Amino acid sequence: MMSMMEFPQPATIQEAIAIQQQLQRQVRIYDDFATLLRIGAVDVSYSKKTNHAYATYAIFRLPALTLEAVYRHSAEVTFPYVPGLLSFREIPVLLPIFQRGAPLPDLLLVDGQGIAHPRFFGIAAHLGIVLNVPAIGCAKSRLVGVHKPVGVIRGSYQWLFYKHRIVGAVLRSRTKVRPLYISPGHRVSIPTAVQLVQRWISRTRLPDPIRFVDQQTRRYRQQLEA
DNA sequence: GCGACAG
DNA sequence: ATCTTGTCGC
Structure with missing residues (x-):
């Protein structure tokens, strides 16, 4: 058993896939958390010019979603973007924030897939395992799976199927906007x-915590590149 | 072999 | 993801 918050850096695609297959066995898809007092959200932004990446972690207090703290970290990108292997590109940028002592949330929202993934191990699952924290993947587009047409009204949703399993839901967060792909x-x-x-959806397509870290991460990048 | 393909 | 402003539509 690997110690907490370690992150092996695969040298090849094959190695990364093997790590996913191994860690996926630890994923638990049932509610396992106490009262939600604080939720967190993370996001990573990239520079097109340099090979730097910028990460943000924000933590909010419930029930009013009051912003409690924002943490940032930037680092060199160490892994290419390969569909299905996003976590090996983003987690190395995010992890130092927690290794430095940022408080863990009762639940973490991640911009990307959870188990709606070729090996049922998207970045939300990977982060959940590495940090041992309840996590939800909230993606803006589909990676895998099929689903029936989703109603155009806010709140409509359909189950997302992949390899004969329900891996998540496709949710119309706002009327007439592209749906979100939610998976544990x-x-x-x-x-x-x-x-x-x-x-946590109020007036935009994305849930407020994710929208917040999204824009914070962009501001952070622009600030450091200016 | 041909498309699809989170961020 | 990033490059980029205003603008059409609900």
Whole structure:
């Protein structure tokens, strides 16, 4: 068993896939968390000119989603973008924030897939395992899976199927906007994941915590590149 | 072999 | 993801 918050850097695609297959066995897709007092959200932004990446982690206090703290970190990109291997590109940028002592949330929202992934191990699942924290993947587009047409009204959703399993839901977060792809990362069930994400959507397509870290990460990058 | 393909 | 402003539509 690997110690907490370690992150092996695969040298090849084959190696990365092997790591995913191994760690996926630890994923738990049922509700396993106590009262939600604080939720967190993470995001990573990239520079087109340099090979730097910028990460943001924000933590909010419930029930009003009051911003409690924002943490940042930037680092060189060490892994290319390969569909299905996103976590090996982004987690090395995010992890130092937690290794330095940022408080873990009761639940983490991640911009990307949870188990709606070729090997059922998207970045939300990977982060959930590495940090041992309940996590939900909230992606803006599809990686894998099929689903029936989603109603155009806010709140409509359809289950997302992949390899004969329900791996998540496709949710119309706002009327007439492209749907979101919600899937559990770790220690959360699919129905709960959908319910929680809906709870934190106010007036935009993305849930507020993710939208916040999204823009914070961009500002952070622009500031450091200026 | 041909497309699809999170961020 | 990033490069980029205003603009059409609900």
